[in-house]
Amino acid sequence: MNTLVTKLEHKWISLTLRQPWIPATEAPKVKLSTLPPDPVIPCKKPFKVELVGGKRYAWCTCGHSKKQPFCDGAHKLKAQGLSPLRFVPEQDATAWLCGCKYTNNPPYCDGTHKQDFIVSAPLHEQTDS
Ligand code: FES
Numbered sequence: 001m002n003t004l005v006t007k008l009e010h011k012w013i014s015l016t017l018r019q020p021w022i023p024a025t026e027a028p029k030v031k032l033s034t035l036p037p038d039p040v041i042p043c044k045k046p047f048k049v050e051l052v053g054g055k056r057y058a059w060c061t062c063g064h065s066k067k068q069p070f071c072d073g074a075h076k077l078k079a080q081g082l083s084p085l086r087f088v089p090e091q092d093a094t095a096w097l098c099g100c101k102y103t104n105n106p107p108y109c110d111g112t113h114k115q116d117f118i119v120s121a122p123l124h125e126q127t128d129s
Pocket residue numbers: 043044045046047097098099100101102103104108109110111112113114
């Protein structure tokens with residue numbers, strides 16, 4: 001029978017899963033978080049898009065979509081806890097939508113992609129799985 005030891009620390013939960021026949025010092029530790037995952041960085045510059053007034057858009061917030069900068073549903077498998085940002089522009093407009101996913105003015109680029117933490121971060125490579 002498993003013994004669960006839980007410890008609440010902010011929004012992190014640490015679990016030690018023990019089997020009676022495994023010494024406590026060798027028991028695997030698992031960390032679970034109730035926080036959503038951080039987005040990955042699919043691109044380090046914004047996407048220039050022509051938006052149609054009154055049309056509904058879903059901007060990808062997780063970075064896993066293959067249809068950047070828009071959502072393709074990839075968050076359901078790869079970034080549970082994140083969901084797309086839905087928006088409807090009031091009028092036709094050319095817009096620069098964030099590609100790094102760390103803008104402070106989503107879905108629009110605010111220049112955050114020029115900061116060191118984005119410039120030095122690895123670019124996420126899309127995979128088929
Ligand atoms: S591309 Fe993300 S802030 Fe510019």
